[in-house]
Amino acid sequence: MPVPQHTFDPPFNIVRASHAVLDVVDLDASRAFYETTIGLHVEDADANTVYLRGSEEHQHHSLVLHKATTAACARLGFRVGSDSDLDRAASFFAAHGIVHGFVERPFQGRTLHATDPFGFRIELVAQMDKRPHLLRRFDLYKGCHPQRLDHFNVFAPEVQDTINFYARLGFRLTEYAEEDGENGRIAAAWMHRKGNVHDFAITNGAGPRLHHFAYWVPNPMNILHLCDVMASSGYLANMERGPGRHGISNAFFLYVRDPDGHRLELYSSDYQTMDADHEPLRWSLRDPRRQTLWGAPAPRSWFEQGSVFPEQEVRPALFSADVRIAD
Incomplete structure (x- = not known):
């Protein structure tokens, strides 16, 4: 595509x-x-x-x-x-x-x-x-010290058309995952407006659904600290995936589920893409490093579950991508 x-x-x-x-x-x-x-x-x-x-x-x-x-x-x-x-x-x-x-x-x-x-x-x-921002109010810092909202990631059944629509609205492609071969299909795209890896990621899957929203934290140690906090405050079962590092975006990550099942990513260590001549990075769907550069493999829930949008029927994806996942 x-x-x-x-x-x-x-x-x-x-x-x-x-x-x-x-x-x-x-x-x-x-x-x-x-x-x-x-x-x-x-x-x-x-x-x-x-x-x-x-x-x-x-x-x-x-x-x-x-x-x-x-x-x-x-x-x-x-x-x-x-x-x-x-x-x-x-x-x-x-x-x-x-x-x-x-x-x-x-x-x-x-x-x-x-x-x-x-x-x-x-x-x-x-x-x-x-x-007023609270950056220097260290007395108020809790959890993993989330600094700012970074991005959304959605499941889109018509993934190519969705990518094209948001590209028309000015979203720039930074990285994408594609099947190999002459007629390989794009299965996921990371698109931005603010000059980092993404504001909006679009992933092939049953939807429309929200896969996750993400907050940027200062460094990986904040994420590791959150693991300790969740493990000692009754939220161990809410830690769904990670910590680990994606190849895509270079992100150090942790995915957690809130009490209603909404998925939140805590996210650090990405990079800037502000130059007009930034070339999108292609990942083969046969390369498991895109998803997990290192860390435990994602559970089935991470691939299948998401938050619905009110009054919107969930439709199956138009195609099943030829994906290799990390073992």
């Missing part, structure tokens, strides 16, 4: 991944997990919603937990450059028959909701309430 060409003049300017909105069943349990164990800072909370952020972030929140009857990923939030980009986005969505509408959200400026052609529910915002 073709590698998408970068679009330097997209119809509107997405700056980066901004925030995730999760529906959770037990709000108190989820708050305790993210605040006390992971180490995010609670900025505001009421009986139905908790807003959290990392210590480096000036924006009011990068994670929203909303009390619901069923666990789901309500929205994936992206920051755009200006209010005028919201208007351009609305015009683009209207011209392409994409369901969208402006909504009011606490602590955010004008907010545009859309459901992309593949069922991913996204939220675009240009402005959010500001808060």
Whole structure:
């Protein structure tokens, strides 16, 4: 399948991944997990919603937990450059028959909701309430000291079309995994807007579903410390995969599951891709190092489970990729 060409003049300017909105069943349990164990800072909370952020972030929140009857990923939030980009986005969505509408959200400026052609529910915002960052408030550090939201990874049944759509919106390809041979199909793509490896990763699989969202931490020792914290605070069974290192993105990683089963990656040691002539790195699907450079192999749950989007039917992938996984 073709590698998408970068679009330097997209119809509107997405700056980066901004925030995730999760529906959770037990709000108190989820708050305790993210605040006390992971180490995010609670900025505001009421009986139905908790807003959290990392210590480096000036924006009011990068994670929203909303009390619901069923666990789901309500929205994936992206920051755009200006209010005028919201208007351009609305015009683009209207011209392409994409369901969208402006909504009011606490602590955010004008907010545009859309459901992309593949069922991913996204939220675009240009402005959010500001808060002083907590980078030097070492007295508040908990868990693995998460600094900032880094990226989303999704299961997409129409993986090539999804890649092409987001490339049209200005997302740049940094790495991709592809079958060998003349007609090899792309099974996963890592795409960015902010100049590191990815803001949005698109993986072949039953969907639309969220595979994981990720917070960047200062170094691998923070991840190792979190392993100790989780093992000694009743969350040992929530550690799904890792620690280890991916070949893709060079990431030192740990995947954990929150009380509702949403998957969170703690992530460090990636690299910058800001230059316009950065060439995407191809990985063969027969090369297990892409997935596990070192570390224990991923469990079956990591390949099969994800968070659904409300009111979106999960469709099977269009093809079954010829993949070799680490033993």
